[in-house]
Amino acid sequence: MAVQLKRALTIGILAVSLGLSACVPLVVVGGVAMGAWIGSDPRPTKTITEDTSLGANISAKIIDEFKERAHVNVNTFNGQVLLTGEVPDAAAKARVEQLARSFSQTTRVFNDVVQAPPSSMADRLNDSQLSTRVKTAMLTNGGDAQAVHIQVITDRKVVYLLGMSSPQLADRAAQIAASVSGVERVVKLVQPLAPLPQ
Known part of the structure; x- marks a missing residue:
């Protein structure tokens, strides 16, 4: 049941x-990892x-x-x-x-x-809090949020960046995520947009 x-x-x-x-973050509790959008969803x-x-x-x-x-x-x-x-x-x-x-x-x-055995609810709550902290750090320190279209997903203290961005902003987002206390690893799965003008 x-x-x-x-x-x-x-x-x-x-x-x-x-x-x-499309700009509203999707957060589902239960079978789906917690995710939060930085910027808008470009799809x-x-x-x-x-x-x-x-x-x-x-x-x-x-x-x-x-x-x-x-x-x-x-x-x-x-x-x-x-x-x-x-x-x-x-x-x-x-x-x-x-x-x-x-x-x-x-x-x-x-x-x-x-x-591994299924994660506990406490572990999943910690992951959702890490996603929120990473998103906050990116919005505070990441530069132009409108040029970043990244979903932050955290599972087992690993942060996944999924979406679209310029290579420079994706690298910056990964650096910011890695600097958040409690994050053990960052996996960048970001599709590239055109590079920013120099």
Whole structure:
């Protein structure tokens, strides 16, 4: 029953988010890692809808197959899929990636799940607080927020930067994220925009 409720809640919140403005950050508690946007979401509405649907469908497949044996977060951007969280073994890690790749909309998969017991709610709360602190640091020290279109996702104290930006601003964002106390690693998955004029 708990698995069905978790799945329904995850899919329901993702579905509701389709009607939100592109500049509103999407934060889902449960099966999806906490994320917060820096700047606006540059994707067309159709792409946002497709990405959100893709993420929900992958999450549903993983929950159906693994139930409570795995805790996998799915984040998507322009068809790219980021998988984080915990799985019981190497076979499960390979399987969740296979499930993510089974959708035609998937263009690339970043599989960063680890073999470990599912994280605790306290760990997940700490991750969400780290995301907030990283976002605050970027807005304070990152320069032109309108030129940065990055989602900050934190899982197991690892900060993932997913989105679009110029190479210079993406590098700066990664440096700022790494400087936040409690962050153990930064993974930059930012698609490049045109370089800033010199």
